[in-house]
Amino acid sequence: MRQRSRNWQTLLTTTALVTAAAVSLTACGGSASEPKATANAAAAFEGKGPINYVSNRDASGAANKSIEEWNAAHPEEKVTFIELPDSADQQRQQLIQNAQIKSDTFSVLNLDVVWTSEFAANKWIMPLPEDAVPADQMIPATVNAATYRDTLFGAPYYTDGALFYFRSDLLKAAGIAAPPKTWDEMKAACVKILALPEAAGMSCYTGQFDKNEALTVNFSEAVASAGGSVVDAEGKPTVNTAEAKKGLNLLVDGFKDGMFPSDAITYLEEQGRRAFQDGKVVFLRNWPFLYASLSATDGSSKVAGKFDITSIPGTDGPGVSTLGGRNLAVSPFTANKGTALEFIKFFTSEEQAQKRLALSSRAPAYASLYEDPAVVAKRPFFPTLLESLNNAKPRPKVVQYGATTKAIQEEAYAAITGEKDTDTALTDMQAKLEEISAK
């Protein structure tokens, strides 16, 4: 069985191409069955020695610095940084392949927050002891996103939340004192602003509505902002509720009323940035990484100094952001679990998070770091981001996340493009999600 599993890895990536006769075939083969042991893996973090840290790239070099510091202090338990491809899909695939063949190469895994449930439920990562992270000092949503069924499986490394960018100059010109907190206020503000001569041809708002993970993010935020949820704590779908309908209708009506630019169904983060930066929209939902390029004063941004940020709008008050970011977890198949746990504690400690802030703009999981004046001076969006994160909720925490997000994208896209009405789309989405969660 083990042998067969090894073949699996080779096969999955094999694209067999019959050259001379040019008959080609994509072969995906293999299996990774083997019924899982039922014993609780919480067992023991034992064994000291060198380990591998598998992660996405950190272009800032901040993670490398942390690792260097650890290696200098622990010459017998050196950590090696293994870099995975940039594409999240490929990262996930490599991590899963290694888990399925129970390879001991990967010790500490850097996981996207949405993979936590899948990896935890498959026992590809170990439950962590309570004292692994100082949960009370971290932003609650980040700990929530690292938890599966009330058990902590990951240590929050960095996080991300939505920001609501708005054109402060236009708001001022229209005589609006405070940025809108709800969708109704935003609509009212838009009516005033779009009547201004300097706002001719502009649209009101945009998020990311291309059929992509970003649509799942925007849909989840809309539903949560309207008081609903996509799935409950058990992972059972709840999109057949009145709140979910209200949430989806925010997006559907936005397109119907012409509040959103009609080409927003092709927008990802980058297209949204350009639309805002070129002065095509008044309001924009996007991630904090935009802040730097929008405020660039070298002439590349038409909105430098003319915009500001706040929390995304909801129906009755501020909206609910989804959570991005990454967690660190320990593979149960590695030999030196003791070192792995110690390294995670070290790496995700407040001290290291603070040191990394000097190089990296990735948002830390520790609330206190957002209020440090030195940090805020460098990253002015941090206080607003903290507000957003304090009110944030993870995306659906489900084991079959891939199938879930696909179903959400398909139905939400059908609704916003007018192919289905809101009720049909949500009924179909509920049915699809029920089928997925029943598996």
Added chain:
Amino acid sequence: MTVTTATAPAPRPAQELKPRGAGTPRTPGEGRMAAMLLSPTLLVLALVIVYPLISAIHQSLFRAESGLDADGFVTEGEAFVGLANYADLFVGESGRRFLNAFGNTTFFTVTTVLLETVLGLCLALAMNRAFKGRSLLRASILVPWAVPTAVSGLLWRWIFQSDGIANTLLGSEILWTAEGTASKLAVIIAEVWKTAPFIGLLVLAGMQIIPEEVYEAAKIDGAGWWRQLGSITLPLVKPTLLVAVLFRMLDALRMFDLPFVLIGPGKESVETLSMLAWDESNQLRYGSASAFAVVLFLYVAVVAIVFVKVLGTDVTGAKQLGLKKHRSKANKATRSQKAEATR
């Protein structure tokens, strides 16, 4: 499988050196030698083609039956389901997706190959003429073919974005990368742009071996340009063209990267069979992913066999060797003479 055709040309050198009648038996030593020389090739082919193929077929008969236990952990087992993965290709939601992908794959193959062939022929005719700057044109035509597909996908994505140059030039507001007919068109345009030069160059190579005398003779007989094209160029270039078309068709049937990068994964308007198989394996459903891959393989194999058997595509170039070549040329010459005579 077609593996055998791939190895067929190998004994050719011996034949070329010492032409032998069809009936001459091989000496036993010769056969053994041939087998020995071929064995590394066969071994590699078996390893990279036969084994994955059998493994994929085997895998397609299983299905992961996972569920969650009371604590939320996955209980996993793999069950033998026979042909259930294949039966699912035709019913329910998975059936709808499969038929959609199958339709898209076929649609893209037919349309792109047709357009490429016409365009490639025109390119070849243009390049075949003697004029100033011909070598520059030949080199520049190669550029799209040299660009990696994923890169050309990105390139066209910029061209086709909502405020991109395509919409600016057309003065339109078409959402090329959203679901719908426009996205299909975008894929076809990008694919034809990239691969027409391939057909063009292969056909050009075929055109250049047509002897000049044939054209001179036709001219003397008073044949115009169109007549020359229809009676000389096209018939003589047909074997090369068929090979080029076959290669393109087999390539187009497994189209993956262009729609993936240009329009995006998960867009049903452009989802091909390869993309579907990728998506299934990405969601850890290896059984159905293998079933998709096997179906795609069979589809490709059928197309290849039909092409080789029915249209007589000369993939290995065997017919063009030795005496046969002269004979076929002589045949063609007589045919064109006949054609002239009947006028």
